[in-house]
Amino acid sequence: MAVKKQTARAPEPRWARRPEERPREILAAALRLFASKGYTATTLVDIAKAAGVTKGTVYYYFRNKETLLARLAEVNDREAVGELEAIVRGNPGPVSSQLRLVLRRGFAEPRDESRRQLRVVYVGLHSDAPRLFARAIQQTLIRAWSLIVKLIERGKATGEFRQDADAQVAARVFTAGLVVQMLWRQTTDLASLDPFDDARMVDSTIELFLHSLRPAVRIGAAAGRRMATES
Amino acid sequence: MAVKKQTARAPEPRWARRPEERPREILAAALRLFASKGYTATTLVDIAKAAGVTKGTVYYYFRNKETLLARLAEVNDREAVGELEAIVRGNPGPVSSQLRLVLRRGFAEPRDESRRQLRVVYVGLHSDAPRLFARAIQQTLIRAWSLIVKLIERGKATGEFRQDADAQVAARVFTAGLVVQMLWRQTTDLASLDPFDDARMVDSTIELFLHSLRPAVRIGAAAGRRMATES
Amino acid sequence: MAVKKQTARAPEPRWARRPEERPREILAAALRLFASKGYTATTLVDIAKAAGVTKGTVYYYFRNKETLLARLAEVNDREAVGELEAIVRGNPGPVSSQLRLVLRRGFAEPRDESRRQLRVVYVGLHSDAPRLFARAIQQTLIRAWSLIVKLIERGKATGEFRQDADAQVAARVFTAGLVVQMLWRQTTDLASLDPFDDARMVDSTIELFLHSLRPAVRIGAAAGRRMATES
Amino acid sequence: MAVKKQTARAPEPRWARRPEERPREILAAALRLFASKGYTATTLVDIAKAAGVTKGTVYYYFRNKETLLARLAEVNDREAVGELEAIVRGNPGPVSSQLRLVLRRGFAEPRDESRRQLRVVYVGLHSDAPRLFARAIQQTLIRAWSLIVKLIERGKATGEFRQDADAQVAARVFTAGLVVQMLWRQTTDLASLDPFDDARMVDSTIELFLHSLRPAVRIGAAAGRRMATES
DNA sequence: AATGAATGAGTGTTCATTCAT
DNA sequence: GATGAATGAACACTCATTCAT
Numbered sequence: 032m033a034v035k036k037q038t039a040r041a042p043e044p045r046w047a048r049r050p051e052e053r054p055r056e057i058l059a060a061a062l063r064l065f066a067s068k069g070y071t072a073t074t075l076v077d078i079a080k081a082a083g084v085t086k087g088t089v090y091y092y093f094r095n096k097e098t099l100l101a102r103l104a105e106v107n108d109r110e111a112v113g114e115l116e117a118i119v120r121g122n123p124g125p126v127s128s129q130l131r132l133v134l135r136r137g138f139a140e141p142r143d144e145s146r147r148q149l150r151v152v153y154v155g156l157h158s159d160a161p162r163l164f165a166r167a168i169q170q171t172l173i174r175a176w177s178l179i180v181k182l183i184e185r186g187k188a189t190g191e192f193r194q195d196a197d198a199q200v201a202a203r204v205f206t207a208g209l210v211v212q213m214l215w216r217q218t219t220d221l222a223s224l225d226p227f228d229d230a231r232m233v234d235s236t237i238e239l240f241l242h243s244l245r246p247a248v249r250i251g252a253a254a255g256r257r258m259a260t261e262s
Numbered sequence: 263m264a265v266k267k268q269t270a271r272a273p274e275p276r277w278a279r280r281p282e283e284r285p286r287e288i289l290a291a292a293l294r295l296f297a298s299k300g301y302t303a304t305t306l307v308d309i310a311k312a313a314g315v316t317k318g319t320v321y322y323y324f325r326n327k328e329t330l331l332a333r334l335a336e337v338n339d340r341e342a343v344g345e346l347e348a349i350v351r352g353n354p355g356p357v358s359s360q361l362r363l364v365l366r367r368g369f370a371e372p373r374d375e376s377r378r379q380l381r382v383v384y385v386g387l388h389s390d391a392p393r394l395f396a397r398a399i400q401q402t403l404i405r406a407w408s409l410i411v412k413l414i415e416r417g418k419a420t421g422e423f424r425q426d427a428d429a430q431v432a433a434r435v436f437t438a439g440l441v442v443q444m445l446w447r448q449t450t451d452l453a454s455l456d457p458f459d460d461a462r463m464v465d466s467t468i469e470l471f472l473h474s475l476r477p478a479v480r481i482g483a484a485a486g487r488r489m490a491t492e493s
Numbered sequence: 494m495a496v497k498k499q500t501a502r503a504p505e506p507r508w509a510r511r512p513e514e515r516p517r518e519i520l521a522a523a524l525r526l527f528a529s530k531g532y533t534a535t536t537l538v539d540i541a542k543a544a545g546v547t548k549g550t551v552y553y554y555f556r557n558k559e560t561l562l563a564r565l566a567e568v569n570d571r572e573a574v575g576e577l578e579a580i581v582r583g584n585p586g587p588v589s590s591q592l593r594l595v596l597r598r599g600f601a602e603p604r605d606e607s608r609r610q611l612r613v614v615y616v617g618l619h620s621d622a623p624r625l626f627a628r629a630i631q632q633t634l635i636r637a638w639s640l641i642v643k644l645i646e647r648g649k650a651t652g653e654f655r656q657d658a659d660a661q662v663a664a665r666v667f668t669a670g671l672v673v674q675m676l677w678r679q680t681t682d683l684a685s686l687d688p689f690d691d692a693r694m695v696d697s698t699i700e701l702f703l704h705s706l707r708p709a710v711r712i713g714a715a716a717g718r719r720m721a722t723e724s
Numbered sequence: 725m726a727v728k729k730q731t732a733r734a735p736e737p738r739w740a741r742r743p744e745e746r747p748r749e750i751l752a753a754a755l756r757l758f759a760s761k762g763y764t765a766t767t768l769v770d771i772a773k774a775a776g777v778t779k780g781t782v783y784y785y786f787r788n789k790e791t792l793l794a795r796l797a798e799v800n801d802r803e804a805v806g807e808l809e810a811i812v813r814g815n816p817g818p819v820s821s822q823l824r825l826v827l828r829r830g831f832a833e834p835r836d837e838s839r840r841q842l843r844v845v846y847v848g849l850h851s852d853a854p855r856l857f858a859r860a861i862q863q864t865l866i867r868a869w870s871l872i873v874k875l876i877e878r879g880k881a882t883g884e885f886r887q888d889a890d891a892q893v894a895a896r897v898f899t900a901g902l903v904v905q906m907l908w909r910q911t912t913d914l915a916s917l918d919p920f921d922d923a924r925m926v927d928s929t930i931e932l933f934l935h936s937l938r939p940a941v942r943i944g945a946a947a948g949r950r951m952a953t954e955s
Numbered sequence: 956a957a958t959g960a961a962t963g964a965g966t967g968t969t970c971a972t973t974c975a976t
Numbered sequence: 977g978a979t980g981a982a983t984g985a986a987c988a989c990t991c992a993t994t995c996a997t
Binding site: 531532533617619620621623626627630631635638658659661662663665666667668669670671673674676677680681682683686687689693694697698700701702704705707708709 | 848851852857893918920935936
C-alpha cells in the first residue's frame with residue numbers, strides 16, 4: 032500500500048542478513064512467544080515480527096508451525112539430560128547433595144530465561160502436540176528420571192537412603208510436582224492467589240524429597256503402633 | 263434422504279423435545295471431547311454431533327464455548343472439595359490414614375470416568391483458558407491444599423509427623439506430582455513408554471508422602487546404628 | 494431448565510390473555526424497537542420479550558419478521574392520508590394556512606410517540622425492505638403529495654400563489670427535506686452536532702415553503718433585472 | 725475443474741500479485757454492492773467475488789467490513805466539500821448562480837456513477853452504521869451546509885435575498901429534500917411509480933430554493949392582510 | 956534468500972424460522 | 977392459543993499455508 036521509492040541510485044537491498052542466523056533468531060522468537068502466550072495463541076505473524084522477518088521467511092526455514100515446536104523440544108532434549116549428567120559429574124559429594132543440585136538446577140531454577148521458557152513450552156506440549164510430548168518424554172524425561180533413580184540407588188547402597196523407597200516413583204513425582212508448581216506459579220497469577228516464596232517451594236521440596244528417602248524412626252512403641260495402624 | 267413414512271397417522275417427529283436431558287448431554291459430550299482432544303481442538307460442531315443435536319441447540323443452552331468449560335469447572339469445584347471433606351469426616355482414624363485416602367481418592371483414582379476426564383480438562387485449562395484456570399485454582403486447589411495442610415498440622419500436634427516438615431509445600435508438590443503423572447500416563451502413551459503399574463505409582467507416592475512427614479533418624483546412637491544397619 | 498411445580502391444585506394457566514389484543518401488542522412492540530434500534534438490529538426475541546410473549550407467539554400471528562414491517566407500513570398507509578384530508582377539511586381557512594397545518598401536523602410534529610416511530614420506520618423501509626418502500630410510496634406518499642399539490646393549485650387559482658411554481662416538486666422536496674431533517678436530528682446525535690431548535694426547523698421550513706410559492710417582486714427595474722440575470 | 729495446461733515451461737500462475745490495484749478494486753466492488761444491496765445485506769464473500777479475489781484478500785487489505793464503509797465515507801468526506809468550494813471559486817457570478825451550481829453539482833447530479841453510489845451509501849449509513857453516519861454528517865454535511873449559508877448571507881448583503889430568510893434551515897431542508905428525492909427515484913421504482921423527469925426535479929427545486937430566498941411582494945393591502953392572518 | 960500478496964478451510968456465533976408439545 | 981426447544985443457513989473473521997515475484 033505504501034508507495035515504494037523506486038530511485039535507481041541506492042540499490043540498498045531490503046533484506047540483507049546472514050542466512051546462518053535466521054533459523055536461530057526465528058526459533059528464539061517462537062520460544063519467547065510460545066512460553067508467554069501459549070502455542071495455539073501464537074500466530075506465525077507474531078513469530079515473524081518478533082524475529083524481525085516476514086511470514087514467508089519463517090516458512091523458508093521451517094516446514095510449518097508445529098516444526099518450530101518440535102525443534103524447540105529437540106533443543107531441550109539435546110541439552111537437558113547432558114546438563115544433569117554434568118551436574119552429577121561436577122559434584123562428587125554425597126548423593127544427597129547431588130540430588131539436591133539435580134532437582135534445583137534441573138527442575139526448579141533454570142540457568143537462564145530461555146531455559147525457563149523451554150520448560151514452559153515443554154509442559155505445554157502435552158495439550159498442544161501430544162505426539163511431540165510423547166517423544167519428548169521418551170527422549171528426555173525418562174532418561175532424566177533414570178539418572179535420578181541411579182543416584183537414589185547409589186544412596187541406598189551407601190545406606191544413606193532406606194531400601195524400601197520406591198526410587199522410580201520418587202524421581203517421577205517430585206520432579207513433576209516441582210516443575211508443575213513452579214510453572215503454575217509463574218504463568219498464572221497463582222503467585223498472588225497463593226502467596227508464598229518460590230525459593231521456599233524449591234527448598235522445601237528438596238528437603239521433603241530427601242527426607243522421604245531417608246530411613247525412618249522405627250524405635251519406640253508409639254511409632255510401631257502407628258505404623259501398624261496405618262497400613 | 264431418509265425415507266419418511268407417509269402414514270397420515272403418525273407424522274413421526276424428526277426430533278424430540280428433551281429439555282431436561284439436553285444440557286446434561288451436551289455437557290457430557292463436551293467433557294468427553296475436551297478431555298480427549300483438548301479444549302481448543304474441539305469444535306462446537308464436534309460437541310453438537312457428539313450430543314446428537316445441532317450447533318444451534320448447544321447455543322440455546324450455553325452462551326458460548328467457554329461457558330461450557332466454565333460450567334464443567336464449576337461442577338468440579340462444587341464437588342471436589344466437598345468430597346475431600348467427606349472423606350476426612352467419614353474416616354476418623356489417624357491422620358496418616360486420612361491423608362492416604364485423600365490422596366488416593368481425591369487425586370489419583372477418580373470415582374468414575376467423568377471425574378477422570380474432568381481432571382484432564384482441569385490441567386488443560388492452564389494453557390487453554392488461563393483465566394479459568396486461575397479461578398479454578400482459587401476455588402478448588404487452594405482449598406484442597408489447605409485441607410491437607412490442616413491434616414498434616416494435626417499430625418504434627420500428635421507427634422506423628424515431624425515439626426519441621428513444610429506442610430504447605432508437601433500438600434502442593436505431592437498432589438501436583440501425582441495428578442500430573444497419572445494424567446500423563448493416561449493420556450499419552452506414557453504408560454507404554456514408561457511401563458509400570460498405575461497402582462504402584464499411587465501406592466508409592468502415598469508412601470513417600472507420609473514418609474517425608476515422619477520424624478527422621480537424626481541424632482544419637484540409635485540413628486547411627488540404624489544407618490549402619492540399613493546400608 | 495427450571496423445575497416446574499406440578500401441583501394439581503392450582504391449574505393456573507401459564508398464559509391467558511385475550512387473543513384479540515396480542516397482535517396489537519406485538520405490533521406495538523415491534524414498532525417501538527424498529528424505530529429505536531432499526532429493523533435489522535431488532536431480533537424477534539426482542540420483539541417477543543417486549544410484547545410479553547414468546548417467539549412462537551409472534552409467529553403464530555405473523556408469518557415472519559418482514560410481515561411485521563409490512564403491517565406497520567400498512568397502518569401508516571391507512572391512517573396517514575386520511576389524517577391529512579381531515580386536517581384540510583377541518584380547516585376552512587386560506588390554503589396557506591391549510592398547507593401550514595399539513596406540513597406541521599403531517600410531516601413535522603407527529604400527534605403521538607407512536608406516529609413518530611412510524612415515521613422513522615417508514616424512512617427506514619428504503620434500505621430495510623425496498624419493495625415495501627415502493628409500495629408505501631405508492632399508497633401513501635404519492636397521495637399525500639397530490640393532496641398538497643391540490644392545495645397549491647387552489648392557491649394559484651386564488652392568486653395567492655404564483656402561477657409558475659412547480660407544485661409537484663414543491664410538495665415532494667419540502668416534505669422529504671423536512672421529514673429527513675427531523676429524523677436525522679432525532680435519531681443521531683445530529684441535534685448536538687448541529688445544534689439548533691427543532692421548532693425553528695419546522696417554522697422556518699414552513700415559511701420557506703410558502704414563500705417559495707408566493708409571487709415574487711416583479712415590479713420595479715431592480716427586480717426585473719435580477720430575474721433576467723439568473724435565468 | 726478448469727483444465728490446467730501441463731506445459732512444464734509456463735506454469736501459468738493461478739493468481740497474480742497486484743497489490744497496487746487490489747485495494748482500489750475491492751473498495752470499488754464494495755461500493756457497488758453497498759449501494760445496490762445495502763451495507764447489511766452485502767456479504768464479504770459478495771465483495772470478494774465481485775472484486776475477483778477471495779475473502780482472505782479482502783481482510784488482508786481491510787481490517788473488517790465496517791472499515792470498508794468507513795474508507796468509502798472518508799473518500800466522500802475528503803472530496804465532497806472541496807468540490808463545492810471549487811465550484812464556488814470557479815464561478816464568480818452572482819450568488820444565485822453559485823447556489824444553483826452548488827445544488828446541482830453537489831446534490832443532484834453526481835459527476836460519475838461512483839459518486840452517485842457513494843451518495844446512496846451515505847444516506848444508508850443512517851440505519852446501517854449510525855455512528856459512521858454521525859461522523860459523516862459532521863465531516864461533510866455540516867460543512868457543506870455552512871458553505872451554502874455563507875452564500876445566502878452574501879446574497880442578503882447585496883439585497884438579492886430577503887433579510888428574514890432562515891439561511892440555516894434553507895440550506896438543510898433543500899439539500900436534504902433534493903438528495904433524498906433523487907435517491908428514492910433512482911433506487912426504488914419510484915421513477916416509474918411517480919413518473920416525472922429527474923431534470924425537472926432538479927430544476928424546479930433550484931427554482932423554488934432561490935425563490936424562497938427572494939424578497940416577497942409586500943405592496944398592497946391584500947398581501948399584508950394575508951401575512952397577518954397566517955402567523 | 957526473502958518477501959508479502961493471496962488463498963481457503965475452518966471457527967465461533969447469531970438468528971429467523973419451524974415444529975413438537 | 978401459546979410455548980420454547982431445536983434447527984440450519986448464514987456470516988464475519990482468523991490464520992496456517994502457498995506461491996508469484
